[in-house]
Amino acid sequence: MTKEKKIKAQKLKGFQDFEPLLMKKKLEFLHLAQNLSALAGYEPIDTPSLEYTETILGEGGETDKQVFRFKDNGDRDVALRFDLTMSFARYISENQGTLIFPFKRFQYGKAWRAEKPQKGRFREFTQCDLDIIGAAPYSGEIDLISTFMNILDQILKEDFTVFVNHRRLISSLIKKTFQGISESDEQTILINLDKLDKIGSESVIRLLSDKFSFDTSSSRTLVDLIVNSKEDNLKAVADYLKGHETGIKDLEDLKETVRIIENSCLSKFGKIKIDLSTVRGLGYYTGMIFETTIDHHQDFGAICSGGRYDNLAERFLSRQLSGVGGSIGIDRILAAKVERLNNHETPSTDAVFIAVAEEKTRPYAFKILEHLRKHKIIANIDLKHQKLAQQFKWANRAGYKKVITIGESERQTGLLNVKYMETGQQKKDIAIADLVNELL
Amino acid sequence: MTKEKKIKAQKLKGFQDFEPLLMKKKLEFLHLAQNLSALAGYEPIDTPSLEYTETILGEGGETDKQVFRFKDNGDRDVALRFDLTMSFARYISENQGTLIFPFKRFQYGKAWRAEKPQKGRFREFTQCDLDIIGAAPYSGEIDLISTFMNILDQILKEDFTVFVNHRRLISSLIKKTFQGISESDEQTILINLDKLDKIGSESVIRLLSDKFSFDTSSSRTLVDLIVNSKEDNLKAVADYLKGHETGIKDLEDLKETVRIIENSCLSKFGKIKIDLSTVRGLGYYTGMIFETTIDHHQDFGAICSGGRYDNLAERFLSRQLSGVGGSIGIDRILAAKVERLNNHETPSTDAVFIAVAEEKTRPYAFKILEHLRKHKIIANIDLKHQKLAQQFKWANRAGYKKVITIGESERQTGLLNVKYMETGQQKKDIAIADLVNELL
Numbered sequence: 001m002t003k004e005k006k007i008k009a010q011k012l013k014g015f016q017d018f019e020p021l022l023m024k025k026k027l028e029f030l031h032l033a034q035n036l037s038a039l040a041g042y043e044p045i046d047t048p049s050l051e052y053t054e055t056i057l058g059e060g061g062e063t064d065k066q067v068f069r070f071k072d073n074g075d076r077d078v079a080l081r082f083d084l085t086m087s088f089a090r091y092i093s094e095n096q097g098t099l100i101f102p103f104k105r106f107q108y109g110k111a112w113r114a115e116k117p118q119k120g121r122f123r124e125f126t127q128c129d130l131d132i133i134g135a136a137p138y139s140g141e142i143d144l145i146s147t148f149m150n151i152l153d154q155i156l157k158e159d160f161t162v163f164v165n166h167r168r169l170i171s172s173l174i175k176k177t178f179q180g181i182s183e184s185d186e187q188t189i190l191i192n193l194d195k196l197d198k199i200g201s202e203s204v205i206r207l208l209s210d211k212f213s214f215d216t217s218s219s220r221t222l223v224d225l226i227v228n229s230k231e232d233n234l235k236a237v238a239d240y241l242k243g244h245e246t247g248i249k250d251l252e253d254l255k256e257t258v259r260i261i262e263n264s265c266l267s268k269f270g271k272i273k274i275d276l277s278t279v280r281g282l283g284y285y286t287g288m289i290f291e292t293t294i295d296h297h298q299d300f301g302a303i304c305s306g307g308r309y310d311n312l313a314e315r316f317l318s319r320q321l322s323g324v325g326g327s328i329g330i331d332r333i334l335a336a337k338v339e340r341l342n343n344h345e346t347p348s349t350d351a352v353f354i355a356v357a358e359e360k361t362r363p364y365a366f367k368i369l370e371h372l373r374k375h376k377i378i379a380n381i382d383l384k385h386q387k388l389a390q391q392f393k394w395a396n397r398a399g400y401k402k403v404i405t406i407g408e409s410e411r412q413t414g415l416l417n418v419k420y421m422e423t424g425q426q427k428k429d430i431a432i433a434d435l436v437n438e439l440l
Numbered sequence: 441m442t443k444e445k446k447i448k449a450q451k452l453k454g455f456q457d458f459e460p461l462l463m464k465k466k467l468e469f470l471h472l473a474q475n476l477s478a479l480a481g482y483e484p485i486d487t488p489s490l491e492y493t494e495t496i497l498g499e500g501g502e503t504d505k506q507v508f509r510f511k512d513n514g515d516r517d518v519a520l521r522f523d524l525t526m527s528f529a530r531y532i533s534e535n536q537g538t539l540i541f542p543f544k545r546f547q548y549g550k551a552w553r554a555e556k557p558q559k560g561r562f563r564e565f566t567q568c569d570l571d572i573i574g575a576a577p578y579s580g581e582i583d584l585i586s587t588f589m590n591i592l593d594q595i596l597k598e599d600f601t602v603f604v605n606h607r608r609l610i611s612s613l614i615k616k617t618f619q620g621i622s623e624s625d626e627q628t629i630l631i632n633l634d635k636l637d638k639i640g641s642e643s644v645i646r647l648l649s650d651k652f653s654f655d656t657s658s659s660r661t662l663v664d665l666i667v668n669s670k671e672d673n674l675k676a677v678a679d680y681l682k683g684h685e686t687g688i689k690d691l692e693d694l695k696e697t698v699r700i701i702e703n704s705c706l707s708k709f710g711k712i713k714i715d716l717s718t719v720r721g722l723g724y725y726t727g728m729i730f731e732t733t734i735d736h737h738q739d740f741g742a743i744c745s746g747g748r749y750d751n752l753a754e755r756f757l758s759r760q761l762s763g764v765g766g767s768i769g770i771d772r773i774l775a776a777k778v779e780r781l782n783n784h785e786t787p788s789t790d791a792v793f794i795a796v797a798e799e800k801t802r803p804y805a806f807k808i809l810e811h812l813r814k815h816k817i818i819a820n821i822d823l824k825h826q827k828l829a830q831q832f833k834w835a836n837r838a839g840y841k842k843v844i845t846i847g848e849s850e851r852q853t854g855l856l857n858v859k860y861m862e863t864g865q866q867k868k869d870i871a872i873a874d875l876v877n878e879l880l
Binding site for chain 1: 447
């Protein structure tokens with residue numbers, strides 16, 4: 001009302017609004033995740049968005065720079081959570097005395113990263129996590145991945161693939177190929193193997209031999225084994241690992257895990273597949289790892305990933321608490337679906353609109369409104385006190401297909417008319433007792 | 441794993457974890473609010489937690505000091521949202537061109553205030569808002585308050601009262617009592633009337649006359665009228681306002697609103713009541729205002745409140761957008777319920793536990809597990825690979841009342857046994873086809 005200079009209405013870069021169509025989808029996804037994880041015995045928890053910075057920060061890696069960190073009013077060094085994991089580690093440490101392990105958690109919530117915004121990548125995003133603390137390999141992995149697949153099945157309703165690998169298996173392959181290799185050289189190889197999907201085998205081999213001076217023919221052997229694993233050529237991997245007991249055991253366990261999930265999991269759209277080129281978060285994970293992509297939308301990247309970690313709470317506790325867990329990136333999935341959603345964004349609704357013909361019948365109209373809502377029919381009423389013609393115009397513009405007009409005669413007779421806006425047809429003299437059936 | 445000094449696992453002051461029992465309740469509340477507001481045609485939206493500070497801040501009042509504000513990595517002045525309203529005003533301003541008014545929104549999410557933590561009052565809390573932009577008085581108020589009452593009915597399942605008042609009505613009373621009173625003196629009186637519940641009539645009258653030098657007998661007249669309004673003594677108010685048209689009209693409208701809500705709203709536990717001592721957020725609200733308390737837990741304060749505001753988006757737009765809206769304080773309601781919840785916190789679950797007798801039958805056990813989950817039976821399996829006796833011990837401790845043991849003979853015959861832990865009774869040789877019925 002003041003004539004002062006107006007503020008520009010703008011969001012921060014990398015932050016997004018969810019308009020109703022998108023938000024309905026998001027709420028539907030979250031609700032499915034919640035229900036299906038509850039069925040599998042995951043317990044919902046929540047933790048604060050803001051924590052002491054020391055709780056949130058890692059060991060100074062790239063991600064630490066992306067943390068929203070500041071001094072609060074009490075001069076405490078605080079940070080917005082980067083993911084749902086660190087805060088969970090704090091939760092587990094604080095409550096270890098009362099929790100019964102294995103403890104299975106379900107949590108969803110926002111997390112914040114000051115990274116460069118990209119397609120489907122935001123500075124504020126919603127994660128949906130499942131974790132099991134204290135489960136043995138590979139039972140934990142089977143339970144976790146099956147549950148994720150059942151959730152993704154309902155959310156995506158399109159083909160997706162879970163790619164699994166084992167951190168120790170890939171390490172065994174490297175050790176077998178480059179005998180006596182150092183820790184740091186092994187890391188270098190891992191980081192470069194992670195580029196296979198992006199730059200291809202030849203470039204990776206060239207990188208390894210030219211830039212890092214690894215023997216070219218060994219590099220080729222390793223890369224070929226890994227790339228061929230995608231074509232289910234696991235026998236070659238097993239043959240190669242002969243004599244390397246840990247590696248062979250890990251491969252066998254991986255195959256058995258995949259087999260059990262294939263045979264028991266209820267997912268219609270999901271497949272699970274061993275892929276030795278799946279190399280992720282290697283500082284963090286210590287056992288099986290997995291990544292999921294939508295089959296015809298691989299450009300959207302991993303939509304659900306995780307793995308086994310040795311010690312969740314090591315920054316807080318001496319006690320070892322190992323677990324297996326993962327996240328669904330709800331916002332990324334929504335972004336992948338958004339184009340298709342927008343195509344349907346014609347305003348059209350199953351809701352019923354109640355037009356008020358005379359002001360004095362408004363109380364009665366509100367009664368009918370509540371009656372409909374009670375019977376699970378979405379219903380709205382004229383809230384602008386407009387003329388009847390305006391009300392119909394509004395209902396049309398807002399996409400209502402059914403309009404009930406209420407005037408004095410309707411109030412006196414208790415008989416109502418429903419107008420079907422698309423056909424113009426009217427259904428007359430419906431008793432209130434029959435109204436719900438007519439509208440369903 | 442390292443022997444470094446451990447970090448203390450601690451939350452920030454005023455922040456809370458939600459353990460499973462509490463979180464289940466919270467998710468149930470949010471889902472009810474979501475469903476019931478959807479039925480009433482409220483559209484869900486979401487807005488960012490972090491905004492430019494100028495979007496969030498008011499005009500330098502007390503609340504501005506409670507904002508979590510900082511410079512982000514791009515040196516922008518940013519703030520965590522203080523409530524869901526300012527961010528909504530920005531949303532409405534940015535999208536005014538495409539929204540169809542009246543626009544009804546539903547939004548829930550976290551908000552942050554660096555205020556002193558108290559019982560049921562946290563620095564991070566969840567709000568659940570309904571607003572209607574562009575609705576006429578009092579249709580908007582009726583739709584909004586009825587919907588809130590329907591939601592509170594389901595969430596609280598105990599008696600509550602919505603106290604309504606009108607800002608202009610109270611202003612008319614003051615103007616009638618103190619002819620020619622200044623704006624700022626009127627504010628002083630309002631602020632002091634707000635203390636009636638806490639310090640009582642006599643103290644307020646003394647304050648007004650001693651400290652602020654208002655005429656004692658006029659102050660008493662005003663205070664008596666307001667306090668007596670609680671006993672439905674509205675005729676006295678109407679008589680007093682005789683000749684003051686606006687005031688009389690506002691009182692009539694208020695009574696009519698209450699009457700319509702009483703007659704149409706479906707709430708079983710909720711009452712609505714005019715109470716002229718309900719004085720809130722007066723800088724912000726311009727029409728009807730309301731506050732809700734739980735009848736036998738008034739000590740928990742207002743759990744749902746709001747009112748009509750003249751111009752939501754004035755800081756962004758010249759266009760006037762008036763609305764009516766309110767918030768449910770979900771965390772405060774949870775806090776009010778938490779003691780009663782804790783009484784039931786014996787670990788006991790309807791879930792089924794699957795014990796694995798022999799490792800080689802584990803794949804089959806996972807199959808049964810998925811079968812149960814598919815049929816909406818919450819089911820868990822041994823994930824620790826323990827001996828059978830240990831598994832039973834664990835199931836007992838975790839509160840499972842039904843255990844299915846799966847071994848080689850079960851796998852071969854397809855017949856399963858269910859053990860009821862409380863009675864020790866066993867039900868034997870159940871075919872898989874009958875299993876779900878047995879467990880329901």
